[in-house]
Structures are given as structure tokens and as C-alpha cells.
Amino acid sequence: EDGGPQPEKHCGHGRGGMGEEVKRKEDQRFITGRGNYVDDIKKPGMLHCEIVRSPHAHARIENIDKSRALKVDGVVAVLTAEDLLEHDLATMPTLMDDTQDVLVNDKVKFQSQEVAAVIATDRYTAKDGAQKVVVDYDVLDPVIGADKALEDDAPVIRDDIEGKEDNHCLDWETGDEEATAKAFEEADVTVKEDMLYQRLHPAPIETCGAVGDYDPGKDKLTVHMTSQAPHIHRTLFAQVSGIPEHKIRIVSPDVGGGFGNKVPIYPGYVVAAAASYVLEEPVKWVEERSENIQSTGFARDYDMTGEIAATEDGEIQAVRTDVLADHGAFNAVAQPSKFPAGFFNIFTGSYDIDTAYGTLTAAYTNTAPGGVAYRCSFRVTEAVYLIERMVKVLADELDMDPAEVRRKNFIQPEQFPYESATGWNYDSGDYEKALDKALEMADYDHYREEQQRRIEEDADKLLGIGVSSFTEVVGAGPGQSCDIAGVEMFDSAEIRVHPTGNATVRVGVQTQGQGHETTFAQIVAEELGMDVDDITVEHGDTDTDPYGLGTYGSRSTPVAGAAAAVASRKVREKAKAIAANELEAAEEDIDWDRESGQFHVTGAPDRSISITEIAAGAYMNHPKSEEPGLEAINYYDPPEMTYPFGSYIVVVEVDRETGEVEFEKFVAVDDCGNRINPMIIEGQIHGGLAQGIGTAMLEHVTFDDNGNVTGGDFMNYLLPTSMEIPEFETGHTVTPSPHHPIGAKGVGESPTVGSPPAIVNAVVDAMSHGGISHVEMPMTPDTVWEKLDEAGLSM
Ligand code: CDP
CATH class of the missing domain: 3.30.365.10 (Aldehyde oxidase/xanthine dehydrogenase, molybdopterin binding domain)
Incomplete structure (x- = not known):
């Protein structure tokens, strides 16, 4: 009904709507030291987990001796793959449907891979215990570099995959090979360059961590974790553990930067949750910096060749590319399931180019898995x-x-x-x-x-x-083409306007510092004529927030931002009915004025009412044609x-x-x-x-x-x-x-x-x-x- 604000014309109307430089609501708590991150969480009886990691990149585990570690005063348990096998938790699916060890069962595939977990009464004792776990390794030749991995005589890393005889991970292609080849043959000028987009690490200031908290009384598992995508993580936890989804609550509190690093599920999360389930006490696991860099999702590692065919005066006719990708030990890239090379298809850029062709080969190597979308x-x-x-x-x-x-x-x-x-x-x-x-x-x-x-x-x-x-x-979706583990990539917003005229907005995305508590409130303020200070935005709790696919790939504004606008407009529609009742006019005669934020009778701007008065009407004098209350929810699947x-x-x-x-x-x-x-x-x-x-x-x-x-x-x-x-x-x-x-x-x-x-x-x-x-x-x-x-x- 209303095409939304027009470019540069919106000015927030002084209420903190679109286009206003509203100061970040969340900064009050951040700059006064009142943020609440996973490592801030303390629970009565909470135990601490330290992970024993492999010093070798490629090695078979011959024996793990827990006995010395268990003798350390304060060590409660030492978990290995054998213990997890009993609960069917020794492996977990990656986001690309590969299978990754939670704790190494047989063969280590990258340096710093998770081998055992020590649970103790405090972090230092857990660390002491971890140093006393004795692991016998049979060291194998490591495979480093995607080119080396694809050589005929390279040791096979993934012998856990039935019939696997090489380190080839996947192939992908896009575009028109023949037309592109023809354009190159006929071009005045062709250029070619090799370039490596080196392996990076997103390196958020806060490393990854979790507090698993199983409550046997309620038979409910709560996991506080550094998650960019709590809802899909809950679904995956349910699938892996067999615990029904409604008996799992994922809480992602304040998150100190994610940049794609907190999209995958890591063994540490699973171990903390599993240990809590087994020991019936809360268990905290928080990585150290080097553990974060060495074992969690890396980014890039694309060795690319680019070619352009053009006319003498610089008109580009075709682009061709070939990529060799290092995927590490597991295919654990974090991207929509149907896109093995992500959105690399966009390599024609901002240019009107007739034809293009791209190919990619990915290899397994003895390095940490990843290929996450680092701020991309x-x-x-x-x-x-x-x-x-x-x-x-x-x-x-x-x-x-x-x-x-x-x-x-x-x-x-x-x-x-x-x-x-x-x-x-x-x-x-x-x-x-x-x-x-x-x-x-x-x-x-x-x-x-x-x-x-x-x-x-x-x-x-x-x-x-x-x-x-x-x-x-x-802004992934649309859901038809983009999904994570089968779940379509829509997103959501729910708005509850309370009787006294302020509102709580809950979204399915999860901020990690981007300022969502401010900007989502601005969208709703703009669309409802409310003041931005009257709106609180919540996220990161699967028990209360509507399902969404999380924040990464700059999708929050395109998808959940759209949901917030659509949900606001649903509220506005109902508000019109209430306004009509309050102003004693027909509903079709009520207009909403973006500038003033008021609802008024068509042609009579003086007969107007604000959203605050409408909120009161919704609970205290609701029209009999409507349900009481003033709420709306939208699940937005972008076109x-x-x-x-x-x-x-x-x-x-x-x-x-x-x-x-x-x-x-x-x-x-x-x-x-x-x-x-x-x-x-x-x-x-x-x-x-x-x-x-x-x-x-x-x-x-x-x-x-x-x-x-x-x-x-x-x-x-x-x-x-x-x-x-x-x-x-x-x-x-x-x-x-x-x-x-x-x-x-x-x-x-x-x-x-x-x-x-x-x-x-x-x-x-x-x-x-x-x-x-x-x-x-x-x-x-x-x-x-x-x-x-x-x-x-x-x-
Ligand atoms: O998904 P993520 O929040 O990382 O990325 P985004 O949607 O690009 O948003 C980053 C921040 O910029 C959010 O606080 C947005 O609300 C804000 N933003 C904005 O103010 N205007 C836009 N057109 C896009 C984003």
C-alpha cells in the first residue's frame, strides 16, 4: 500500500526512524562493561572443559591413557571418542553434509584437532588434567597444499569415506564453456593472471565458547553459545543428539564479533553440551586465541586463475576463471547447501559481459576445515x-x-x-x-x-x-534456492505493542556488534510512527524469538530488516481498525501519515490519533470486529x-x-x-x-x-x-x-x-x-x- 520511504527523503521525522544517526542503544552496556558474553556466564556447580588437541597434522591414534589425568585433584571426567560413541555423539555433520569427528576416533586429520576433553572444577585444573592425558600417535605423512593433495601419490586423508582413494573433494562449474572459449579465440586482446586469495582467519575478538546446561528436572538442555545462527544450531543439535528440538534452548548472548567464524558448529560446543548431559552439571568451554585460529573455520584459500578477452579499445567480451580450493580436512564450508562454491558465480562483477565460464576443484588437506564466509x-x-x-x-x-x-x-x-x-x-x-x-x-x-x-x-x-x-x-535466500541443512533461508520479526504504547521486537537474526538493537528499532519506529526509544529489540534466544537463519553474509537487513518492515505494516493495518473505532470513522477512511506518524480521518488531519493511543485502544477498548492486542509476526522469504x-x-x-x-x-x-x-x-x-x-x-x-x-x-x-x-x-x-x-x-x-x-x-x-x-x-x-x-x- 505504501512503497516505503523514498531515497534520501526519509529523515526519521525526529523519532529515530530511517536515515537518522541514532546513537547505538547497545553501547550503553558495552562501554560500561555490562555486556554479557558466554565467558561471563556463571552457573552454580559449573564445571570447565579443556580440549586435548593433536600436535600432529596426520596421525593414527594408537592409545589414549586417561589415568594420570583422572588422578589430578578436581578433574571430574576425561572424555574420548569412545565415550561419545556410547551416546552416538562421536561424529557430527558439517554444514555441507560431511561427517566430522567431535573427538578423533581413529585418525587425526589436522594439527590442533580435538582428541579428548577434560572436565574439571575450574579451568586451570582442566588444563592441568589435559596436559596429563597421554596419547600415542602413529605419525603419518601430512598433505599440505591443495596442489600437493591432488598428486597421484598423495596419502589419502579421508579413508573414513568408503571407497575414497584420493583427496579430491568436489568439482563445480558455471557459465558457458563453449561460447567463452570462442570469445577468447576471436578476441583482439586476452590477459591472464594467477592469484592466491590466501587462507585467512576471521579472528573475532571473542573466541568461541559454550556453556552446556542440562536440567534433568525439566529434561531440557540449554546451551549458551557464541552463535551467529542460534535457531539452525538448535535444529542441528536436535538432529545430532536425538534430543527433541523443543527440549533444547540455544541462547546466544552478546557476541564479540563473528565474521562467519561463529556459523559452523564446533566440537567444543558439542562436548560442552554432551558433558553437561552426562554429568548433569553445567559445563563451560571457552577457546584460547590460538585454538580459535588453529581449529575453527578459516576463510578463503582460493588459488585462482583469471582471464579476460577484450577488444582493442577495452570492451570486455568474456571472463574465464579456474580455481583450486583448499577445503581442509572436512568439507565444512559455511554457505547455502546448494552452492558448493558459494556465490562465486558473481565473478563477472559490475560489468556487462556477454559470456563467462568458471570451474573449481576443491581438495582435502591436513589443515583445519573451513571456507567460512568471512565478512562476505x-x-x-x-x-x-x-x-x-x-x-x-x-x-x-x-x-x-x-x-x-x-x-x-x-x-x-x-x-x-x-x-x-x-x-x-x-x-x-x-x-x-x-x-x-x-x-x-x-x-x-x-x-x-x-x-x-x-x-x-x-x-x-x-x-x-x-x-x-x-x-x-x-541477503540469502530466497528459500527456494538457498538453504542451510535443508532449512530455507528466510528470516523473521515479531512485534508486540504493549498497552502503554511501547514495543518489543524479536528477530531471527543475531547481532555480533552490528548494532541491530538500534537499527531494527529504527525500522519499526519509521513504519509505526513510534519513537525509537520506545522500542526494545531482542534476539538470540530460541525459546522466545521467531525462527530465523541468523546473521552472516550481510543478510540481516535484506531479510530480517524486510520482515521487520512487513510485520510493522501488519501492525499498522490492525492499528487502522482500532483508529477507526476510536475516531468513530470507517476503517477505509483512515490514513496513516508517515511524516507525523499519526493515523487520521481522510481529509481531516485534525481528527488524528497516535500509535500510543491506538495501543491503549487495542487492550482497553478493542473493536468487536478485531481480536484484542496489537501484535504481528512476519517470516520473510526474499524474492x-x-x-x-x-x-x-x-x-x-x-x-x-x-x-x-x-x-x-x-x-x-x-x-x-x-x-x-x-x-x-x-x-x-x-x-x-x-x-x-x-x-x-x-x-x-x-x-x-x-x-x-x-x-x-x-x-x-x-x-x-x-x-x-x-x-x-x-x-x-x-x-x-x-x-x-x-x-x-x-x-x-x-x-x-x-x-x-x-x-x-x-x-x-x-x-x-x-x-x-x-x-x-x-x-x-x-x-x-x-x-x-x-x-x-x-x-
Ligand atoms: O547481517 P549484518 O547485520 O552483518 O549486515 P547488514 O544487514 O549489512 O547490516 C549491518 C548494519 O548496518 C546493521 O545495523 C544494519 O541495520 C545497518 N544498515 C543500515 O543502517 N542501512 C542499510 N541499508 C544496511 C545496513
């Missing part, structure tokens, strides 16, 4: 990196300005809805507008001149300018995904003597459709850009040939700090999503997805006059210096 929609990051890097490679080959090559190939605004060569339906976009804005903000022409000047003057520091004009795909986009421009100085890279300018123009809270969006962009810098410059989970994790702690896995982060200049354009009830798209992951190629393009750009076409991430000073030296540019 399921491999979108890899796809964006591939195409945005390749456009720069093409621009250099043609000696054209990379911004011009992009402009020449953008999908034009009038082409939306646009179907890409791999069959994906983009909802809306105006890519040139965002690029133009970024170019202007970055003072692009000035830096191009400065770059040339430095080359001519043989300056000590070269200048590089990198561009990335990415498009994304966020399509949303396609946010942006243009980032990065200017770097590259020191020819040391290979050091310094950021001179960092401009990010984003378009996430209609904006709920510009301040929160800016915060999201800043955080994501920092993570993009970490990706491009610092982070890499590395292994030695024996399978030892050499990048498995914060001494070796380098996160960016404020010292490495420059000032960011952010800007925006607004291109609403035509199918989203409030025209919004997701935004949380855009900066992490969009920035790494801009940064690498900038560093390459500083050296491209020396013939350099690529620098691998992380671009440490030594990597950069080697490239400078290769180009004859080092000093």
Missing part, C-alpha cells in the same frame, strides 16, 4: 578480487586508465534488473555514479599527474592509485537477493628502498540502497576497510611442510592495529533495491569485499610501468621489495 557472502570476496584485479591487468595491457576501462564496461542503470552471464539477477545499480563520486573525492587526476611526476623525477617513493568498482550479492555496490580508490606510496607501503588516500563510496542509520553504516565501512587492509597487507594462516600451523597466533597472524589504518574518506550514493520493502540492501561486508583489490591494484599500479602485473597478498615489505627488484625499480 559465501565467496563473493574471492569473486570480486578476481574480476577487480583482472580489470586492472587488462587496463595495463591496453595502456588505458583503469577507471576508464571500468566506465566502458559497467552495466548501465537502465539495464536493471540485469541477468549476468552466469545467470544471476542484479536488482539495481548505478555504478558510474559511485565511481564518479569516488574519483572526485580522491582528486584522481591530481594523483595521476603526481604519479607521472615521480616516475619522471626518479623519486624514492612511487605513487600507485588503485580502483575497485565492486558489486556484491547479499531475490540485493546487490549493494561501491567504488573504492586507494592511493599508496611505495618506498623503493624498503618495499614499505603507506596509504596516502583511502576513499570509499558505498551504495546500500536506502540507509537506516548512516552513522552505523560508516562504522561498518570503517571496520570492514580495516579488515580489508589486514587481508591485503598482513594476514595469512601459514603451515610448514609437516602441517604445523606457523601463522596460528597473534604473534604470527598479524591483525591490523590503529597504527596501520589510515584516515578513511567515506561517501555514498543511494540506489534503492526495488524489491525490498524499505528499499535497503546489506552493507556490512562491502568494505571487506571491495577493498583488497583496490589496495593491491594501487600497489601494482605503482610498479606497472616496470612491467609488474600482480603482487600476492599479504603484501609485506619483502614481497613488495622483490617485485620492485624484479621491475628494476628497487633502490
Whole structure:
């Protein structure tokens, strides 16, 4: 009935609705130290769990001797796979339907894999006990690297899978092989580049943890856990344990960052829950930092080849890619079930390209399982990196300005809805507008001149300018095509307006710092004419919240945000009936005015009533044609995904003597459709850009040939700090999503997805006059210096 707020016209009307910079409601408790995280939970009689992990990457377990550990004063139990087998809990399904050991039964498949669990009266005693568990290993040759894993004589890691004789995990393809090959044969120009999107770890500040709490009196298992998706976790817990779903309650309290790392179910969660069930006491398990990095879901690890076929004047005709993916010891990627390569299909990016073809082979290796969507929609990051890097490679080959090559190939605004060569339906976009804005903000022409000047003057520091004009795909479902373990990826919101005129909103998604308690309240405030302070948002408790698929892949706004708007509109419809009763008019004569938030009689704005008065009417004087109360719920299955986009421009100085890279300018123009809270969006962009810098410059989970994790702690896995982060200049354009009830798209992951190629393009750009076409991430000073030296540019 009402198309929602219009771009840039919505201003929240002073009530904290859409578009207002409402301060984050949740920050009060966070900045006063009153957050409540899993490790804050204390229960009477609570025991503590420490996991014994394998020092070897590939080894058969010959014996586990618990006796010394059990003698430690305070150790209550030592669990091994044998104990879990009794309860049918020795293995668990991964999100991709593989089977992963909860505790190793026979063969260790990666370093730090879970071998035994020690339960004790406190954490330190549990740790002492863990050190006294004696495990005899028969060490096997480890398989490190997807290429090595696929060699004919590689040891077979997954001999637990019947008939498995190699380390091949899966194959995938998309697009039109023949048409693409033809385009390449006939093209004026073709370019090709190999690039590794290295193994990363999402590294949330809070590690993973759980408190299992089985109540024999109620025969109910409550698990407080660091979960980005409590409802689907409850369903999976029910399936694995055999405990009926209504007898399980998952509570995800405050979560200190997730970034995809808290989507999978980890053995520690299962052990804490199982130990509590067996011992009938609450059991807490909280990881240490190195355990988190070494054993929980990693991200990326895509070794990609990209190719572009184009005309002499830079019109892209075809894109082709081939990927070798390292999936670790189990296929435990976290993405919608039907997408073995996630949404990598989007590798044609923001460009109108006739034909494309992509293939992927994934291998098992003796490394931790993962492939989680680290602040990204399921491999979108890899796809964006591939195409945005390749456009720069093409621009250099043609000696054209990379911004011009992009402009020449953008999908034009009038082409939306646009179907890409791999069959994906983009909802809306105006890519040139965002690029133009970024170019202007970055003072692009000035830096191009400065770059040339430095080359001519043989300056000590070269200048590089990198561009990335990415498009994304966020907001999985639709349920028909996207599911997790068979459950369709819809989401939900329930609104209860109370008699005194305030409201409780419950959503199926789960914030991990994104500010949902504020932004969901803003959506409801906008749609009901309420004040944002009168609305409380709850989430993360499966006993009380409506079922939803959780928060990852920037899906909260596109899916649960839509549900909140639709549920509000349902409330508004009922509110009209109550308003009619109160104002003694016919229901069809009642209008709602977005500006004032009032319901009034058509043509008589003075005969009006607010939502607060309507709430009172709903409980104290309800019309006989209606039920009392004022509530609504919506389960929203999106018709399509949303396609946010942006243009980032990065200017770097590259020191020819040391290979050091310094950021001179960092401009990010984003378009996430209609904006709920510009301040929160800016915060999201800043955080994501920092993570993009970490990706491009610092982070890499590395292994030695024996399978030892050499990048498995914060001494070796380098996160960016404020010292490495420059000032960011952010800007925006607004291109609403035509199918989203409030025209919004997701935004949380855009900066992490969009920035790494801009940064690498900038560093390459500083050296491209020396013939350099690529620098691998992380671009440490030594990597950069080697490239400078290769180009004859080092000093
Ligand atoms: O799923 P997740 O919350 O990680 O990502 P998102 O939907 O992109 O939202 C991240 C934060 O930005 C949330 O607090 C959103 O409400 C907010 N946001 C916004 O204010 N306006 C938009 N158009 C999109 C997101």
C-alpha cells in the first residue's frame, strides 16, 4: 500500500526512524562493561572443559591413557571418542553434509584437532588434567597444499569415506564453456593472471565458547553459545543428539564479533553440551586465541586463475576463471547447501559481459576445515578480487586508465534488473555514479599527474592509485534456492505493542556488534510512527524469538530488516481498525501519515490519533470486529537477493628502498540502497576497510611442510592495529533495491569485499610501468621489495 520511504527523503521525522544517526542503544552496556558474553556466564556447580588437541597434522591414534589425568585433584571426567560413541555423539555433520569427528576416533586429520576433553572444577585444573592425558600417535605423512593433495601419490586423508582413494573433494562449474572459449579465440586482446586469495582467519575478538546446561528436572538442555545462527544450531543439535528440538534452548548472548567464524558448529560446543548431559552439571568451554585460529573455520584459500578477452579499445567480451580450493580436512564450508562454491558465480562483477565460464576443484588437506564466509557472502570476496584485479591487468595491457576501462564496461542503470552471464539477477545499480563520486573525492587526476611526476623525477617513493568498482550479492535466500541443512533461508520479526504504547521486537537474526538493537528499532519506529526509544529489540534466544537463519553474509537487513518492515505494516493495518473505532470513522477512511506518524480521518488531519493511543485502544477498548492486542509476526522469504555496490580508490606510496607501503588516500563510496542509520553504516565501512587492509597487507594462516600451523597466533597472524589504518574518506550514493520493502540492501561486508583489490591494484599500479602485473597478498615489505627488484625499480 505504501512503497516505503523514498531515497534520501526519509529523515526519521525526529523519532529515530530511517536515515537518522541514532546513537547505538547497545553501547550503553558495552562501554560500561555490562555486556554479557558466554565467558561471563556463571552457573552454580559449573564445571570447565579443556580440549586435548593433536600436535600432529596426520596421525593414527594408537592409545589414549586417561589415568594420570583422572588422578589430578578436581578433574571430574576425561572424555574420548569412545565415550561419545556410547551416546552416538562421536561424529557430527558439517554444514555441507560431511561427517566430522567431535573427538578423533581413529585418525587425526589436522594439527590442533580435538582428541579428548577434560572436565574439571575450574579451568586451570582442566588444563592441568589435559596436559596429563597421554596419547600415542602413529605419525603419518601430512598433505599440505591443495596442489600437493591432488598428486597421484598423495596419502589419502579421508579413508573414513568408503571407497575414497584420493583427496579430491568436489568439482563445480558455471557459465558457458563453449561460447567463452570462442570469445577468447576471436578476441583482439586476452590477459591472464594467477592469484592466491590466501587462507585467512576471521579472528573475532571473542573466541568461541559454550556453556552446556542440562536440567534433568525439566529434561531440557540449554546451551549458551557464541552463535551467529542460534535457531539452525538448535535444529542441528536436535538432529545430532536425538534430543527433541523443543527440549533444547540455544541462547546466544552478546557476541564479540563473528565474521562467519561463529556459523559452523564446533566440537567444543558439542562436548560442552554432551558433558553437561552426562554429568548433569553445567559445563563451560571457552577457546584460547590460538585454538580459535588453529581449529575453527578459516576463510578463503582460493588459488585462482583469471582471464579476460577484450577488444582493442577495452570492451570486455568474456571472463574465464579456474580455481583450486583448499577445503581442509572436512568439507565444512559455511554457505547455502546448494552452492558448493558459494556465490562465486558473481565473478563477472559490475560489468556487462556477454559470456563467462568458471570451474573449481576443491581438495582435502591436513589443515583445519573451513571456507567460512568471512565478512562476505559465501565467496563473493574471492569473486570480486578476481574480476577487480583482472580489470586492472587488462587496463595495463591496453595502456588505458583503469577507471576508464571500468566506465566502458559497467552495466548501465537502465539495464536493471540485469541477468549476468552466469545467470544471476542484479536488482539495481548505478555504478558510474559511485565511481564518479569516488574519483572526485580522491582528486584522481591530481594523483595521476603526481604519479607521472615521480616516475619522471626518479623519486624514492612511487605513487600507485588503485580502483575497485565492486558489486556484491547479499541477503540469502530466497528459500527456494538457498538453504542451510535443508532449512530455507528466510528470516523473521515479531512485534508486540504493549498497552502503554511501547514495543518489543524479536528477530531471527543475531547481532555480533552490528548494532541491530538500534537499527531494527529504527525500522519499526519509521513504519509505526513510534519513537525509537520506545522500542526494545531482542534476539538470540530460541525459546522466545521467531525462527530465523541468523546473521552472516550481510543478510540481516535484506531479510530480517524486510520482515521487520512487513510485520510493522501488519501492525499498522490492525492499528487502522482500532483508529477507526476510536475516531468513530470507517476503517477505509483512515490514513496513516508517515511524516507525523499519526493515523487520521481522510481529509481531516485534525481528527488524528497516535500509535500510543491506538495501543491503549487495542487492550482497553478493542473493536468487536478485531481480536484484542496489537501484535504481528512476519517470516520473510526474499524474492531475490540485493546487490549493494561501491567504488573504492586507494592511493599508496611505495618506498623503493624498503618495499614499505603507506596509504596516502583511502576513499570509499558505498551504495546500500536506502540507509537506516548512516552513522552505523560508516562504522561498518570503517571496520570492514580495516579488515580489508589486514587481508591485503598482513594476514595469512601459514603451515610448514609437516602441517604445523606457523601463522596460528597473534604473534604470527598479524591483525591490523590503529597504527596501520589510515584516515578513511567515506561517501555514498543511494540506489534503492526495488524489491525490498524499505528499499535497503546489506552493507556490512562491502568494505571487506571491495577493498583488497583496490589496495593491491594501487600497489601494482605503482610498479606497472616496470612491467609488474600482480603482487600476492599479504603484501609485506619483502614481497613488495622483490617485485620492485624484479621491475628494476628497487633502490
Ligand atoms: O547481517 P549484518 O547485520 O552483518 O549486515 P547488514 O544487514 O549489512 O547490516 C549491518 C548494519 O548496518 C546493521 O545495523 C544494519 O541495520 C545497518 N544498515 C543500515 O543502517 N542501512 C542499510 N541499508 C544496511 C545496513
